[in-house]
Amino acid sequence: MSMILAAVTLVGCTDLPSSSQPSSTSQEDSSTSSEEPSSSSSSAYTPVINVPNSEIVLTVGDHLDLLEGVTATGTQNEDVTSHLEVIHQIPVDDNGCVTTSGSYTAQIFMEILSVDYFADLSVTVNEVPMPDILTNGDFETGTVTPFSKSDFEGAGSTLEVVDDGASNKVMQLVINAVSWNAASPRVEYIGFSLDSTKIYELSFDAYALEARTLHVQIGELVVPAADPWFMAALSETRYFNMTTEKQTFTWSFQPDGSIASADLANLS
Numbered sequence: 001m002s003m004i005l006a007a008v009t010l011v012g013c014t015d016l017p018s019s020s021q022p023s024s025t026s027q028e029d030s031s032t033s034s035e036e037p038s039s040s041s042s043s044a045y046t047p048v049i050n051v052p053n054s055e056i057v058l059t060v061g062d063h064l065d066l067l068e069g070v071t072a073t074g075t076q077n078e079d080v081t082s083h084l085e086v087i088h089q090i091p092v093d094d095n096g097c098v099t100t101s102g103s104y105t106a107q108i109f110m111e112i113l114s115v116d117y118f119a120d121l122s123v124t125v126n127e128v129p130m131p132d133i134l135t136n137g138d139f140e141t142g143t144v145t146p147f148s149k150s151d152f153e154g155a156g157s158t159l160e161v162v163d164d165g166a167s168n169k170v171m172q173l174v175i176n177a178v179s180w181n182a183a184s185p186r187v188e189y190i191g192f193s194l195d196s197t198k199i200y201e202l203s204f205d206a207y208a209l210e211a212r213t214l215h216v217q218i219g220e221l222v223v224p225a226a227d228p229w230f231m232a233a234l235s236e237t238r239y240f241n242m243t244t245e246k247q248t249f250t251w252s253f254q255p256d257g258s259i260a261s262a263d264l265a266n267l268s
């Protein structure tokens with residue numbers, strides 16, 4: 001019997017999820033809307049604000065330039081781009097860079113012959129992706145390091161990196177015997193920090209030659225080994241049901257307390 005972990009990642013987010021709701025901004029054409037022109041009917045052209053992209057996606061730290069690529073024409077079809085102004089409440093720093101994730105609306109505005117013209121924008125600001133805390137989670141080094149395994153209480157196993165047949169290296173635990181207390185064979189990842197103010201996401205792809213349950217613990221192994229052996233970072237215990245087909249499993253959690261030398265363990 002063997003168990004395959006195809007990829008393992010653990011990332012932390014610096015903030016709790018934003019409470020902002022998705023923008024309800026219409027996805028319709030973002031061309032100019034305006035108040036009714038008054039008596040300026042002698043104008044040859046209707047002023048237009050041309051918005052190449054009304055759904056702007058940014059990452060925290062990006063410079064906010066809502067007029068990029070936007071042009072406008074006036075009543076004589078002349079270029080009035082320099083008349084454009086922006087109305088928004090998107091948080092930016094002193095350098096004009098966005099600081100806070102969320103979904104926002106903004107308007108581009110101009111006044112031509114005492115008539116106001118607007119174009120609506122939706123702006124999504126995403127969090128900066130956090131780096132993966134784990135190393136070699138894709139096993140492409142060809143070795144399991146820094147993952148390791150333990151066998152005790154009668155267990156026996158081998159842990160190695162193999163090719164999955166699609167030029168993808170995966171970690172394979174071959175289980176020859178299980179322990180009488182069902183705590184091993186066990187795959188471990190030793191030594192990372194957990195901050196109780198952060199939310200983390202553990203993600204891994206896994207399958208087995210036979211459907212079986214995978215128990216995942218995150219906490220701290222007691223070194224040297226002594227009762228209570230393991231101190232969980234959070235009270236929740238998670239089991240994942242592997243099948244013979246590769247599945248992606250994810251677990252988002254916030255530690256009950258901070259741990260300076262945490263361990264990912266007990267993939268038993």
Ligand SMILES: [Ca+2]
Nearest residue numbers: 138139168169
């Ligand atoms: Ca891989």
